[in-house]
Amino acid sequence: MALDIVIMAAGKGTRMKSSLPKVLHKLAGRSLLQHVLGTAASLGATRIITITGHGAEQVEAAVQAPGLLFVRQMPQLGTGHAVQQAVPQLHDEGTTLILNGDTPLIEAATVRALVDACGGERFALLTITLADATGYGRIVRDGEQVRAIVEHKDATPEQREIREVNTGVMAVPTKRLKGWLARLDNKNAQGEYYLTDIIAMAVADGVPVVTAQPKSETEVLGVNSPMQLADLERRYQRARAEALMEAGVRLADPARFDVRGSLTCGSDVEIDVNCIFDGEVELGDGVRIGANCVVRNARLLAGAVIHPFTHIDGEAQGVSVGRGALVGPFARLRPGAQLGDEVHIGNFVEVKNSTLAKGAKANHLAYLGDATVGERVNYGAGSITANYDGANKHRTVIGDDVHVGSNCVLIAPVVIGAGATIGGGSTISKDAPAGQLTVSRAKQVSLEGWTRPVKKR
Template structure:
């Protein structure tokens, strides 16, 4: 099977410099959703017909299984499909999809392909109360005979509520002949792909129809309002799937999934959370309100307090994170690690049972187990040109307001006094501190504000 995806529309109503098919739905381009579905069908080859902003579309989504066909002029859907003819096989089924119709389910398309059979034609239609703007399905004795576009329809034809979605499946050898016979003698002056239905009937081919389980599977995007509506529909569907899988969502209407979210048993997610990329939540994980979690694995029993931002991190079992904590890429936490409020960790490994509960920055560090990091501690990992690592061995106690100037090592069991600026290695099991001698300047007075 070959799939042709029409993605050449400029999308003027989007009022955006970004091509329409690159507008984001759930954090990914509209066209990416269509490509995923086409690949899930097991297509041998996919052809994408591009036009406006085509180079940007190719740069964003090019892949070995894609063939690209350029539609230099926008002369209608029939003309668009014709641009893909050099990539089509001589025979075999061809499925026509649209780059701005992202939510059609694989099961719906599989049924359509089955209806088409080995030598037939199948059309995806839908019944809607207000068919304004859609091509109407004209039947005689119950059989499809043609499609008439809104601007070319008679009053009686405009009353028809069964409409064309544009999605169809037919045989490549027939498609080639029909496209060659298309005319633009219509109100729009375009080559309508829908005209091939009447040609198929004239050639004695019965046009089968199939309908999706939900109307939203056929909805396209023409402006930002429609995009926003489709986003909420999609997020509602994703939330419903999580609920059916046993995930507790405090409010299913207030979650955003922009990638793949995999949850174990007894996971609980509070309101306002955003999940991006590949995110895994283990059994019993609880995520507090208003967290943003991107490309992160969180092990069983971990608690993510509200307002945390996690990216490219690995959180261990029973860890406590936040509130207001940030884990940046390269963070690897073992079990029972506490990262508290306004603490940031980057490219660091922290072993089991260690804590950094307040107002600290731990970057490019290897931290052992049972380490206590006091409030205000900073690993000074950057000299303005190069990054260096800090090593803190097991059972170290670091006093508040400490700066560790990398590269530096703190030996096992060492204690660093509060206010220390460590520039040399601290020996194991000893107290190390560096403070200026405390002075009291008698009679010193604060500056007074001068009167104007």
């Protein structure tokens, strides 16, 4: 039996006060709509149809999902009118599941239960009871039977006292849905075609209307303003933090912690305050992350320590940090940085597209780009690899046990042989032999009798 999913994403989101379409605002690093599409894709749907309207081109260009189709609602004449635009894409038999593009945290298990409650024969609504139901459509019952949904603006004072509300999520037999949508009218306070009016049609046609509820209200909270978006962000992050702590991760303060992707942690991991994890991040056993760090697309092996204010961003290439390595504070690891075991990267050191073997050290104020660094290398303060000639990148190879003095420039392509020493202040543009001292700098001169200039009065 076909399962078609319709996602409502046509609204402008006036209260967001933004030129960006509402469904493209981000929560935990992904757009609201992308969260919903992720849930939809996990359900094994036959077809996913997203209804766009305001900023349609921008929305359609920004999101992707397997088998995703778009239909446009122009102009926007209500929720019922929106779903009418999707009718030509719906299979004649099966179930249609309707989701909201601005309700990002609905869980797949909740939606599956709703589809099961429908069973291709019943009208299944996802409802929830709220302390403050202002603005929501009220569920009107006759005993246990659902009779209708009344929008807040059309509700009587008595109906506004009802606390059970419509979440906008429903699973409906598709053939029935098509017939009900064709009968909608706009005789209401807003002059719109309400999707919720089909409930009364279902009751009149003798179709059972059943309900299901989510585990928590967080799943069904929509975003209509920056304040609501911020509230949902903190709810999401708190849930992630609690799950990690239940698994044994020590968070200094779960209220100051953000995951914007996937974070996998081993045992005895410690994370200080104000850290952000983005993309795919893996922390091995005993990893410690200091305060105010950003880690994106990186793998940190057991015992690695990331000191405060370090920025790690692997982008597409990724970053790897070896066992027992020490990084920071105020260090930057860029795409392609691969640190071996027990490597030390100190304050204000930047590493990009470079491999450092076991025990190598660059402790302060240095740059390593497009470099291969051997074991136990000591890379001095203020030294850099000059890897870019203005058109192309070139590689620097530094052998095992090399000592590079302070304030050196290694002009790539260049090879520093194993055990070599590079004298401080040298500019090296030719290969340096293994085991030898190589120095390249101007002769030091002292001028007797020289005096400094003075200001003219």
